[in-house]
Amino acid sequence: MKKAKTTPSRIAGLTQLGQPTRQPQSPDEAVLEKAPNPHPGTLYLIRFTQPEFTSLCPMTGQPDFAHLVVDYVPNKYIVESKSLKLFFNSFRNHGAFHEDCTLMIAKRLQAAIQPRWLRIGGYWYPRGGMPIDVFYQTGKPPAGLWLPDTGVPSYRGRG
Template sequence: MSDTQKPQSPGPQFLGQQTPLPVSPDEAVLDYVPNPREGALYLARFAAPEFTSLCPVTGQPDFAHLVIDYAPGETIVESKSLKLFLGSFRNHAGFHEDVTVGIGQRLHAEMKPRWLRIGGYWYPRGGIPIDVFWQSGNPPEGLWVPDQGVTAYRGRG
């Protein structure tokens, strides 16, 4: 992912219309809307159990279960734009660490939540599963932060 950050969009651009999948994560636009419960301390969670990107070495698909938790500030991310953004990684080559941390950092930089964490639970590559975690700092005091609920990869055993 590039270091350039997209400006916040003025509001939902994709709701109620057919929208093609963005060609790349850098071209994807994330929509943010006002937090309907601004001032309330709460956690929102997105789970993407069928996330895919490409291995930057072999070009083969990599699969992950992503869990994104955040405590909203003034805005929340509009879910259709998030789905399109995550879908744009299907043709994006990146190491697990770059992809997972890059998604978290972009959401944090653009949405400016009170707190955000992402867990990337990647399925085995070369026989080794890779789990990647990033968070923006310590969660705010009083925020209920449940376990992400994804067990470590165990194979068939």
């Protein structure tokens, strides 16, 4: 199998890709890196799914778990996926409410890559017997965008 050539201009400035990278200890320490959109001017959706997201309850310090789905339409840049994984993992020792974690992720992505459109679904597992789902989007999806369902069912417990 022929190895794909890496375009140096596409990876210039990326500091985490292709090498061991220390796990950031907090979301503030995490660096979201970007690369040029390989298909500027084309309407397409990028989806990241993080089914095992964790953070800490800011009151009890107990772990909280979520299934995150991030959809965005790139503009000039795409987010580099390793940096996004490290960013997600940086919440493991971060104490914040579900709403804060979900919106912090959305706003950091918006600031880093300035997408044409972005949405995030934070499907949080029950805390105190009640699941909390947090949804955010930057506006209406662009006309003509294929926007598949997130595939995350509503919480039903053992029912």
